[in-house]
Amino acid sequence: MRPICLDDIVGQKESFGAGSMLRSMLEHKKVPNMILWGPPGCGKTSLANVVSAMCKEQNNNLRFVKLSATMAGISDVKEVVKVAKNEAQFKRQTVLFMDEIHRFNKLQQDTFLPHVENGTIILIGATTENPSFSLNNALLSRCRVVVLEKLSSDDVFLILEKALAKKNAMLVDAEGPTRKCENEEEIPNCIVERASLRWLADVCDGDARVALGALELSLESREPSAEELRRQGPAVLTLEDIQNGIKRTHMLYDKGGEEHYNIVSAMHKSIRAGDDNAALYWTTRALHGGEDPLYVARRLVRASAEDIGLADPNALVEAVATLQGCQQLGMPECNVLLAQCAVRLARAPKSVEVYHAMQRCQRSLAEAKGPLPSVPLHLRNAPTKLMKQLGYARGYNTRNKNESGLCYMPEGMENVDFFQGDSAM
Incomplete structure (x- = not known):
């Protein structure tokens, strides 16, 4: 094929x-x-x-x-x-x-x-x-x-149709009319109902290799000999035969590659939206699929800082405690820790003030033209006599910025405030 x-x-x-x-x-x-x-x-x-x-x-x-x-x-x-x-x-x-x-x-x-x-x-x-x-x-x-995207069910169905044509099988509609394969002079070896083939295309999760492997096993198990074909006519491939073919491939729910990123991403976005039910579902589904619990825990730590932030600082503490608990317990004992933490984060108040301020700061650095501004002399470390003579740390004091009379931003950025324009959600 x-x-x-x-x-x-x-x-x-x-x-x-x-x-x-x-x-x-x-x-x-x-x-x-x-x-x-x-x-x-x-x-x-x-x-x-x-x-x-x-x-x-x-x-x-x-x-x-x-x-x-x-x-x-x-x-x-x-x-x-x-x-x-x-x-x-x-x-x-x-x-x-x-x-x-x-x-x-x-x-x-x-x-x-x-x-x-x-x-x-x-x-x-x-x-x-x-x-x-x-x-x-x-x-x-x-x-x-x-x-390359995952194949759609229609794509897989078309591939299976072509495979049937090459195997001299007949596709039968539920209403009765049939559509034969390429060589209509020969008696078909097998008859397959369109609905059964559609079920196979839907259940293979876009994996044409799994679909073709299951169909091949099913056809070979039912393919009649020349004598049987002459005496009894073509064999009928039922939905149950195809389902058995799928079982024997052992690949139906084999998730790999990018899938685990997508599942945990869905978990993170559910927490961000405050949907505790969806957060629980995606967390449990990730663990059910064999995901590393420490990877899930690390994403929960990230969500606690990125999406909850200063609205509930204890969320970060609890997320880190969950990560440490997973390291100590392992699976399956740590699954309830992750589920509880995901639900807790989903229900927590949200603030992206720090996260967005950090993004604006990163964007400012990335878009800066020319060399980045130097650290002001009064903020520099002065461990040697030469550095002190050059003015390093001169005039520095430990008072609050509103009382010290010092500016802590680089020259030319005195009025830049990365926290402006965003408030807690």
């Missing part, structure tokens, strides 16, 4: 649909350095298969090499580069597809840098992990990150 051309790709219209920049480049046989980032079963390897087929076309000075970071090492990459340099003498460029590239650590990823930089190889990496965290910044700056 792997696609061999761009038109065969199902879904991902935003990244590779008609009129997109990447599709236009690939249609002109130009392959950019890119990192394909998306959940399992969304089409990363399938896209690499399309590029591979493109490289095999005649009069195309491209060669395709596929490696997986789960099995390959630095020596394998060096061997590919060595051959690529020889091929470059004959004006053939090497496209290296590195699956699961996040399995290489940051030091190993440095191996790609000089060869991507000088064009010895064109790198296509595939990852389920957030590239901002799992990939080297220097490598990211040389590649375009292509975000």
Whole structure:
């Protein structure tokens, strides 16, 4: 079922649909350095298969090499580069597809840098992990990150339909009319009801690999022999058969990659909105999915300072205590600590005064033109005689700013107040 051309790709219209920049480049046989980032079963390897087929076309000075970071090492990459340099003498460029590239650590990823930089190889990496965290910044700056979305139920259904056509199966509507597959002269091996196939597309959570694996197991378990087909006719694939196929894949609820960030993000936003019920749900769901309780606790500490802040300073104390309690207890005992803390934070009064003031301060630093202003002399440390002679700490006193007569902001920023414009919520 792997696609061999761009038109065969199902879904991902935003990244590779008609009129997109990447599709236009690939249609002109130009392959950019890119990192394909998306959940399992969304089409990363399938896209690499399309590029591979493109490289095999005649009069195309491209060669395709596929490696997986789960099995390959630095020596394998060096061997590919060595051959690529020889091929470059004959004006053939090497496209290296590195699956699961996040399995290489940051030091190993440095191996790609000089060869991507000088064009010895064109790198296509595939990852389920957030590239901002799992990939080297220097490598990211040389590649375009292509975000592939989870496939919709309609996309998965279309893929399953194509699979049935290749397996000589018949799709049956509930009303009675049927739609046969490509070769209508042959008796279909199997009959599948459209509603059952739709259920499979809906339950696979956008993972085409899971859907195809479940369908394959189901079809193989029911596929009749030639004699049975002649004597009894095509087999009927029921919803129960498909459900058993899903169970045997053991992948239906396999969450990975970006999903745990999304779940905990939903928890944080529920706390911010004061929805204690939703905060409890997302916290419990994160733990139910096998999330690290310390990661959840750290996000609760962050929420206590970012969203509650000075409106209830004790919230930060309790969140830190929850983190320490999780370190001491571990799972499953610490689950109630996290649930209680999430609900407590959701119900607490909110203030983003400090958080927004910090953001304005950060923005001021980022947008500053020229060198940043120096620390005023009266605020500088003066541990040596020379520094004192230069005026360091001269005139400093410990009184309140309203009584000391001193300014504690840099020169030119005396009237800047990062707390203006925002008040507690």
